[in-house]
Amino acid sequence: MKLRPHYLAxxxxxxxxxxxxxxxxxxxxxxxxxxxxxxxLTRSHQRLEKLKKEMGKEEKFLGVQLIGxxxxxxxxxxxxxxxxxxxxxxxxxxAGCPSRxxxxxGGGAALLDKPETVRKIVSALxxxxxxxxxxxxxxxxxxxxxxxxxxxxxxxxxVVHGRTAKQxxxxxxxxxxxxxxxxxxxxxxxxxxxxKSLAQGKKLVKEGFCDSFMVGRAAISNPLIxxxxxxxxxxxxxxxxxxxxxLAGKYGTAELFDCRLKAxxxxxxxxxxxxxxxxxxxxxxxxxLTAMIAGF
Numbered sequence: 536m537k538l539r540p541h542y543l544a545x546x547x548x549x550x551x552x553x554x555x556x557x558x559x560x561x562x563x564x565x566x567x568x569x570x571x572x573x574x575x576l577t578r579s580h581q582r583l584e585k586l587k588k589e590m591g592k593e594e595k596f597l598g599v600q601l602i603g604x605x606x607x608x609x610x611x612x613x614x615x616x617x618x619x620x621x622x623x624x625x626x627x628x629x630a631g632c633p634s635r636x637x638x639x640x641g642g643g644a645a646l647l648d649k650p651e652t653v654r655k656i657v658s659a660l661x662x663x664x665x666x667x668x669x670x671x672x673x674x675x676x677x678x679x680x681x682x683x684x685x686x687x688x689x690x691x692x693x694v695v696h697g698r699t700a701k702q703x704x705x706x707x708x709x710x711x712x713x714x715x716x717x718x719x720x721x722x723x724x725x726x727x728x729x730x731k732s733l734a735q736g737k738k739l740v741k742e743g744f745c746d747s748f749m750v751g752r753a754a755i756s757n758p759l760i761x762x763x764x765x766x767x768x769x770x771x772x773x774x775x776x777x778x779x780x781x782l783a784g785k786y787g788t789a790e791l792f793d794c795r796l797k798a799x800x801x802x803x804x805x806x807x808x809x810x811x812x813x814x815x816x817x818x819x820x821x822x823x824l825t826a827m828i829a830g831f
Contacts (some may be wrong), residue, residue, distance in 0.1 A: 536666035544751030545569030562761030573603035600631040604641035606659035613663035631672035633700035644700035651684035670694040689771040697728035
């Protein structure tokens with residue numbers, strides 16, 4: 536599978552269908568549906584129906600991120616995705632989500648202590664027709680980090696977030712550790728963590744830290760990042776927000792809670808924004824919210 540130059544990171548409850556389309560419109564070369572439970576997808580028809588609402592065949596290079604711990608459930612989920620979503624291009628194994636829910640089910644970052652389970656999951660997915668990636672975080676030691684990376688070598692590529700699960704999103708991403716994983720890996724490595732501009736990501740690739748890069752939180756406040764632009768000024772942010780609401784309406788997902796969340800993150804970086812954010816939180820309808828932001 537040909538590696539894309541840059542990816543939008545999967546962020547639970549944020550990188551939904553219209554946001555992924557917004558990112559692709561502004562240059563993201565690949566997007567991914569976040570955190571689809573293989574247990575739920577295998578056992579519940581309702582989860583499959585919900586997934587249909589989360590997907591978009593218009594996306595240029597779309598992946599699905601699977602989370603769980605049972606290898607056969609990953610394989611069954613791959614089959615269900617293949618039967619229902621022929622436009623999906625690759626599957627990602629989540630071995631990094633630090634949330635309590637992920638740990639509670641034995642998936643996500645809980646897999647960082649179970650390299651043999653990671654190996655079995657990747658091997659099971661190899662029986663599907665999909666290219667496969669494994670998105671991992673750093674383990675508490677480099678030795679354990681390399682062990683997980685080695686367990687995933689049957690995949691097509693690795694995505695390495697340069698933080699431990701304990702760090703969550705605090706502190707700085709350790710790009711030295713990402714480079715160490717890359718140097719020990721026989722498959723390409725996508726680096727993830729604290730990439731704040733297209734130029735920075737390209738520089739990391741050029742300097743050998745990774746083969747490609749993934750942008751998460753920086754894209755939340757600046758969806759134009761993938762085309763090397765800034766949505767820093769208030770008026771530009773208003774344009775981007777209106778564009779998002781328009782896309783959400785087009786795809787039937789325009790909801791107050793979601794649009795309010797996007798507004799919080801998009802306008803967060805403006806100076807003296809606390810009072811306006813408070814007003815956003817009090818908006819009772821989507822119409823009220825959009826009118827408020829248009830007049831901001």
